[in-house]
Amino acid sequence: MKFKILTLLAGALLMSATSTAVMAAGKTIAVSWKTFQEERWKTDEAAIKAVVEAAGDTFISTDAQGSAQKQAADIESLISQKPDVILVVAFDSDAILPSIQKISDAGIKSIAYDVQFEDPNALYITFDNVGVGRIMAQEMLKVKPEGRYAFIKGDKGDPNATFLFQGQMEVLKGAMDSGKVTNVCETFTDGWKPDNAQKNMEQCLTSTNNGVDAVLSENDGMASGVVAALDAQGLAGTVPVTGQDGDLAAINRVALGTQLVSIWKNSIDLGTVAAKAALALADGADPTTIEGVAKFSGGKNGVEMNAILLAPTPITKDNIQVAIDAGHITKEQACAGVAAGTVPACN
Amino acid sequence: MGWGMAEQSNAGGPASSNEGLFRRLLRAAEIDTRMLGMLAALLLIWVGFDVMSAILRPGGGGLFGGSFLTSRNLWILLVQTSVIAVMTTGMVLVIVLRQIDLSVGSMLSVVAVATGVLQVFELGPTLGVGHPAIWIIAVIFAIALGAAIGMFNGVLIAYGQIPSFIVTLGGLIAFSGAAFLIASGVTVAPMDKTFKLIGGNGPLASIGPMWSWVLAAVACVGIGIATLSGRRRRLKFSFAPKPVWADVLTVVVGCAAVLGTTAVVNSYLWPARVAERFAVENNIPIPAGVENRAGLAICTAGDKVVTCLDGLSFQTGYPIPVLIMLAVGLVMTFVARRTRFGRYIFATGGNPEAAELAGVNTKRLTVMVFTLMGALVGISAIIASARLDAATTALGTLNELYVIAAAVIGGTSLAGGIGTIYGAIVGALLMQSLQSGMALLNVDSAYTNIVVGIVLVLAVFVDQAYRRRVK
Numbered sequence: 001m002k003f004k005i006l007t008l009l010a011g012a013l014l015m016s017a018t019s020t021a022v023m024a025a026g027k028t029i030a031v032s033w034k035t036f037q038e039e040r041w042k043t044d045e046a047a048i049k050a051v052v053e054a055a056g057d058t059f060i061s062t063d064a065q066g067s068a069q070k071q072a073a074d075i076e077s078l079i080s081q082k083p084d085v086i087l088v089v090a091f092d093s094d095a096i097l098p099s100i101q102k103i104s105d106a107g108i109k110s111i112a113y114d115v116q117f118e119d120p121n122a123l124y125i126t127f128d129n130v131g132v133g134r135i136m137a138q139e140m141l142k143v144k145p146e147g148r149y150a151f152i153k154g155d156k157g158d159p160n161a162t163f164l165f166q167g168q169m170e171v172l173k174g175a176m177d178s179g180k181v182t183n184v185c186e187t188f189t190d191g192w193k194p195d196n197a198q199k200n201m202e203q204c205l206t207s208t209n210n211g212v213d214a215v216l217s218e219n220d221g222m223a224s225g226v227v228a229a230l231d232a233q234g235l236a237g238t239v240p241v242t243g244q245d246g247d248l249a250a251i252n253r254v255a256l257g258t259q260l261v262s263i264w265k266n267s268i269d270l271g272t273v274a275a276k277a278a279l280a281l282a283d284g285a286d287p288t289t290i291e292g293v294a295k296f297s298g299g300k301n302g303v304e305m306n307a308i309l310l311a312p313t314p315i316t317k318d319n320i321q322v323a324i325d326a327g328h329i330t331k332e333q334a335c336a337g338v339a340a341g342t343v344p345a346c347n
Numbered sequence: 348m349g350w351g352m353a354e355q356s357n358a359g360g361p362a363s364s365n366e367g368l369f370r371r372l373l374r375a376a377e378i379d380t381r382m383l384g385m386l387a388a389l390l391l392i393w394v395g396f397d398v399m400s401a402i403l404r405p406g407g408g409g410l411f412g413g414s415f416l417t418s419r420n421l422w423i424l425l426v427q428t429s430v431i432a433v434m435t436t437g438m439v440l441v442i443v444l445r446q447i448d449l450s451v452g453s454m455l456s457v458v459a460v461a462t463g464v465l466q467v468f469e470l471g472p473t474l475g476v477g478h479p480a481i482w483i484i485a486v487i488f489a490i491a492l493g494a495a496i497g498m499f500n501g502v503l504i505a506y507g508q509i510p511s512f513i514v515t516l517g518g519l520i521a522f523s524g525a526a527f528l529i530a531s532g533v534t535v536a537p538m539d540k541t542f543k544l545i546g547g548n549g550p551l552a553s554i555g556p557m558w559s560w561v562l563a564a565v566a567c568v569g570i571g572i573a574t575l576s577g578r579r580r581r582l583k584f585s586f587a588p589k590p591v592w593a594d595v596l597t598v599v600v601g602c603a604a605v606l607g608t609t610a611v612v613n614s615y616l617w618p619a620r621v622a623e624r625f626a627v628e629n630n631i632p633i634p635a636g637v638e639n640r641a642g643l644a645i646c647t648a649g650d651k652v653v654t655c656l657d658g659l660s661f662q663t664g665y666p667i668p669v670l671i672m673l674a675v676g677l678v679m680t681f682v683a684r685r686t687r688f689g690r691y692i693f694a695t696g697g698n699p700e701a702a703e704l705a706g707v708n709t710k711r712l713t714v715m716v717f718t719l720m721g722a723l724v725g726i727s728a729i730i731a732s733a734r735l736d737a738a739t740t741a742l743g744t745l746n747e748l749y750v751i752a753a754a755v756i757g758g759t760s761l762a763g764g765i766g767t768i769y770g771a772i773v774g775a776l777l778m779q780s781l782q783s784g785m786a787l788l789n790v791d792s793a794y795t796n797i798v799v800g801i802v803l804v805l806a807v808f809v810d811q812a813y814r815r816r817v818k
Contacts, residue, residue: 042531156793188792193741194534195731196792199427203786206420207404210618224534224737231736232549234620249536249737337537 027057027282029275030083032074034091034115035066040245040267041089044114047271048087048278055279068092075099079106084282087113087274093159093300109281113274116159118303123287124296125274127265128309129160133167133218135314136242139261140214141171143240146180147213150204152197152226154218156188159300164218164244184208189222198225205233215241220250220262227258246315248329255320255338255346264323265312273308320345376593381758381813382770389777396784403788415784418615422663424776424783425612426547426734429668431746432775433727435753436679437720439771440689442754443696444716445763446504446511450518451724451750454496455743456526458728462489463535463738466542482542490725496522497721501714511717519747526740536737546733547666550617551625559664563609567602574598609665617661625661668730672772675726680768692716697764752799753778756806778802 029052033041045061052059062078064071068091078086079102086103090096093116100119103110112124151168154161175181185204189197197217205212210233217223223243230236236258243250246264253259277290287293287306296307315323323329324345335346373380393416400413407414414420434451441448466485474481500518504511544552574594581588683689695702695709703709732738757774759766778799785795
């Protein structure tokens with residue numbers, strides 16, 4: 001009940017805010033977020049908003065608060081405001097499909113932002129998730145061409161966890177077939193939670209009697225749990241750990257040497273590219289003519305879609321400067337506690 | 348183990364004539380047979396995991412050749428249990444009072460993140476990183492914040508007359524949002540060096556073998572004194588005392604459990620790398636057989652690191668969060684059994700109308716119980732963030748379910764009025780054993796969830812059947 005009232009209130013507020021904006025002419029770009037509970041979406045929104053508003057157009061958005069039902073209602077309320085393009089970060093990539101159909105029926109273009117839903121009419125814009133897994137494995141192979149690998153995977157319900165693992169396996173296949181690399185532990189981590197990752201890593205170390213040479217953790221949050229578990233055995237810094245997201249604490253760990261790499265998907269890049277594509281679609285451009293668009297059919301059901309797959313940046317000890325230069329992290333944050341002369345960016 | 352100290356049963360009452368000898372003995376000794384059953388189940392699970400891990404990956408050095416019944420795994424298991432166990436002692440009282448608190452997980456997130464922000468972003472820069480006052484301020488702040496949030500819940504429930512299910516469901520949703528806003532979603536790390544020790548992550552965060560034995564001795568004497576004073580109290584009020592053999596048995600078994608646990612935690616030796624680093628930092632000569640590269644002592648014997656560090660083995664002893672868990676368990680048992688506050692809770696849970704008519708201020712009682720629950724969440728938040736060495740919004744998510752499940756597995760009745768603190772702690776230990784054991788066997792977490800769910804329902808089923816028989 002409480003929720004419904006809140007939603008209605010929020011809807012009413014949005015309506016009054018946009019009705020004035022629509023009168024000011026120009027295009028309207030809408031976003032349906034799945035949840036604002038994660039730091040990164042704020043960065044995405046700021047980037048999209050900046051591009052849209054710089055072009056003199058209007059930006060509106062809703063937050064589904066991690067509920068597929070609320071997201072369906074959100075999209076209906078967005079449709080009723082007649083935007084030109086709706087970007088959707090799907091909470092549930094299957095449950096969202098009827099809502100996407102409604103968007104198409106209303107003559108509005110849709111973009112699958114970061115999370116794929118398989119609708120052939122939508123444009124899919126994301127970082128290359130299989131690519132992230134590949135880069136993790138490549139970076140790890142550089143320092144541990146052979147050894148006992150542990151795989152700390154994300155939540156089993158998230159397709160990205162499997163995409164990442166697929167990417168890692170593509171790269172490691174040769175080394176595993178020849179026996180140079182062995183898989184000693186492999187676990188999903190409920191909710192991508194760092195404390196679950198810590199427990200899983202502790203059990204992995206116990207069961208192998210610390211016989212682990214490398215850990216492929218699928219994100220930075222879990223990497224913090226993995227590093228804590230390694231630290232308890234005095235192994236932090238000697239066993240390399242991967243991660244992704246460019247979490248501030250993770251970049252600091254990279255500088256300290258307890259984490260090998262954080263694959264950074266610069267949300268500003270993703271937001272900017274998506275906003276530009278949205279404006280182009282609003283102008284009536286054919287999606288295939290937009291820069292960087294290629295066919296993609298690597299989803300669950302193999303539906304062919306137009307997609308833009310951006311390449312992420314691996315942040316290692318040697319190129320932390322990149323994240324500092326992008327304003328993602330300050331030098332003080334990145335270099336806290338780092339011994340002088342060990343990391344180029346910290347000197 | 349330690350929480351057997353205040354053991355007293357609710358299975359007293361007149362003995363029926365057709366019981367077997369064993370049952371009569373148990374009844375005479377006033378042993379909680381339900382508890383005995385749970386401990387037996389726990390033991391079975393432990394042995395089962397050790398045997399299975401021995402089959403899967405032999406040579407773990409456990410009691411049956413696996414890696415579950417090793418001092419290392421049991422030590423980590425106790426640490427892993429502490430966060431949930433501390434909260435579950437409070438949840439017992441909440442449920443006994445016929446209320447529920449669904450907000451503990453989100454509350455833990457808020458307290459952990461707020462405390463993290465306080466020590467990393469506020470106290471660190473103003474007092475200087477590593478200042479000795481930081482951890483004290485952080486601990487007090489966390490407990491106070493938890494208590495304040497708990498009190499807020501309690502006031503809404505008692506004086507606002509909103510069902511606790513609704514108030515705390517609202518809290519579950521709202522607090523996680525608040526946790527996000529406090530640090531705008533970033534992971535706050537690293538924690539203060541001293542604060543970190545409370546998490547028990549690694550051997551440095553334990554009290555060492557000497558103090559562990561001292562503590563064990565104190566606990567043994569405590570069990571003796573408690574048994575003796577219980578006997579005196581009964582005589583004073585002309586109650587029939589327990590048979591002497593039962594009292595002696597209580598002391599002997601209790602003491603043996605304490606000493607056994609102590610021996611286990613002490614026999615977990617420092618991991619070689621940690622010992623080595625400690626030796627290097629403190630200029631302790633490392634025995635021969637160690638290579639020396641670039642001025643640093645590096646042990647390259649691979650699996651044989653322990654022999655290579657022979658003469659340099661340090662015993663670990665009780666980890667700090669486990670001591671906190673045991674202390675909380677003792678204090679809460681005392682509160683539940685020996686204080687007026689505790690008796691009011693059980694009286695009100697058993698029959699709210701009667702308690703109110705008898706003059707119990709149930710509203711104030713509700714506020715106090717939820718405040719206590721909040722303070723315990725504060726303690727758990729400290730342990731959880733110290734252990735991870737980071738505070739994130741994800742910390743604590745879904746913990747409410749595990750806390751309630753542990754209390755229920757431990758014999759707390761959702762109908763109110765019935766529940767024990769030690770039962771709930773064993774419930775938490777049992778659940779964590781299942782999770783850790785299956786992780787050790789490299790079982791997919793999906794199966795672990797299924798097993799934990801089944802065990803929860805099964806525990807309540809067995810409990811109900813047992814209670815019906817006792818009646």
